[in-house]
Amino acid sequence: MGKVIALDSMVFIYLFEDDRRYINKIFPLFKDAEKGKLTLVTSIISVIEALSTPKYISDENTRMEITNFFRETDGLSVKSIDWEIAETAAGLRRxxxxxxxxxxxQLSTALxxxxxSLITNDLNITKISIPKLNIKTLN
Incomplete structure (x- = not known):
């Protein structure tokens, strides 16, 4: 496996909402992942957050498209929360x-x-310093 980049939930929400501020920075990541140039990873937390966005509560078709995107996008791996991720997350919180x-x-999944690197626009995450993980924003 080549370069691995982790994505926070907001990256997907910006993508699904076609947010003009960020789409030109996000789209190339997915193109490179589809071509096998890199692997994108995210936590199952991203699925939860994307599917619970108030905008989509009554839109079953969009929710299905989002689900299919997470399940079927080449070069994207959605990681479940297992013991190793949970214990690493607990350590980060301590x-x-x-x-x-x-x-x-999200951080423990990346680790x-x-x-x-982890791409996020969450200011709480950008304040954290973790050796071996470059935390980047889309701004």
Whole structure:
């Protein structure tokens, strides 16, 4: 496996909502993943957050498209929460008391998958310093 990049939930929400501020930065990542140039990883937390966006509560078709995207996109791996991820997340929270559970799970997923970077726009995550993980924003 080549370069691994982890994506936080907001990256997917920006993609699904075709957010013009970020789409030109997000789309190339997925193109490179489809071509096998890199692997994208995210936690199952991203699926939960994308599917629970208020905008989609009554739109079953869009929810199905989102589900299919996470399941079928080449070069994207959605990781379940297992013991290793949970224990790593707990350690991150012990070291960073303001870190929320979903954020700690995204970070621990990135670490366990040996991602070189995590892309997020969450200011709480960008304040965290983790050796071997470059935390980047889309801004």
């Amino acid at each position: 070291e960073n008391r303001t870190l929320r559970v979903p954020d700690s799970l 366990i998958c040996r991602a070189s």
